[in-house]
Amino acid sequence: MATPTHVQDLATACVASVKAVTGIELDYGHETLPLLDHYARSLFEDGREPPAQEILTLVAPMCGAYFGEVARRRFGTFRWHAPSDQYAQWRLEGERVFVYFNPIGVALEVLTEADAPGWNAHLELAARDQEAVKHAVELFGAVRESDYYSFAVRFETLDQVMEALAREAQRRHEEGREYGSDVYRRAYEERQSKAR
Numbered sequence: 001m002a003t004p005t006h007v008q009d010l011a012t013a014c015v016a017s018v019k020a021v022t023g024i025e026l027d028y029g030h031e032t033l034p035l036l037d038h039y040a041r042s043l044f045e046d047g048r049e050p051p052a053q054e055i056l057t058l059v060a061p062m063c064g065a066y067f068g069e070v071a072r073r074r075f076g077t078f079r080w081h082a083p084s085d086q087y088a089q090w091r092l093e094g095e096r097v098f099v100y101f102n103p104i105g106v107a108l109e110v111l112t113e114a115d116a117p118g119w120n121a122h123l124e125l126a127a128r129d130q131e132a133v134k135h136a137v138e139l140f141g142a143v144r145e146s147d148y149y150s151f152a153v154r155f156e157t158l159d160q161v162m163e164a165l166a167r168e169a170q171r172r173h174e175e176g177r178e179y180g181s182d183v184y185r186r187a188y189e190e191r192q193s194k195a196r
Contacts, residue, residue: 003069007082010065017062026066030074030159033152036063040110040151055111061087063111064104067151068092071103075162081181088119093184096177097165098126100184106154113149123161124191129168136164 003011015026018039026032040063064087071092072078078092091100105119115121125133140160147153169175 003072004080004082004084006084007065007068007080010062011069014062014066028066028070028073030070030155033067033070033150033155036066037110037150037152039063040107043111055108056087060104060107060111062107063151064090064102064107067106067155068103071155071158074159077162079181081184089188091120091184091188093179093181094162094165095179096175097162097169098129098179098183098187099161099165100124100188106151110149110151110154113146118195120188120191123158124187125161125165129165132168133161133164136160 011028014036018036019025021039021042022035024035026035040059043059068078068080068090072080077094077096079095080090081093082090087104088102090104091102093100100120101123102120105116105121108116108119109121123133137157137160140157166175169177
């Protein structure tokens with residue numbers, strides 16, 4: 001499924017912004033995420049903090065769209081749910097394994113170095129996969145808090161999770177299963193109602 005135009009426009013704006021600051025052009029490879037982290041940190045040089053509204057309306061959507069596109073292109077099994085200008089509802093949805101998250105929520109957490117409640121930045125999984133994924137991530141080792149709030153480490157974690165989910169699907173003989181948008185809509189709505 002193609003990337004929605006408004007998502008691609010934000011990701012392209014991120015590429016341009018990072019190039020303006022660093023002189024290097026991002027190419028949507030996961031190897032570029034440390035450069036995106038450098039860009040995010042550069043916004044806070046000399047103790048300056050961008051206004052919260054600026055993060056919410058400009059920087060986080062750009063960085064989140066880029067991060068999401070890196071993940072979508074790398075794994076090839078994600079699709080976007082991205083209602084225009086409703087950033088809190090965005091998510092990448094796994095098509096062959098059940099996993100979803102909001103890349104803009106990830107960007108908010110990286111930019112603010114704090115959890116962003118209500119933004120679904122953390123990976124949401126089926127209950128039956130949680131133990132296997134927890135074990136796979138624990139093998140990855142402990143992460144310092146400063147590293148946790150980085151695009152590169154979030155991607156490495158996602159990589160571990162996707163491998164664990166693929167192993168679980170294979171173990172259950174579900175390699176050909178597909179998860180449609182309706183499955184994620186129901187899961188998302190159920191999670192939102194529990195959070196209220």
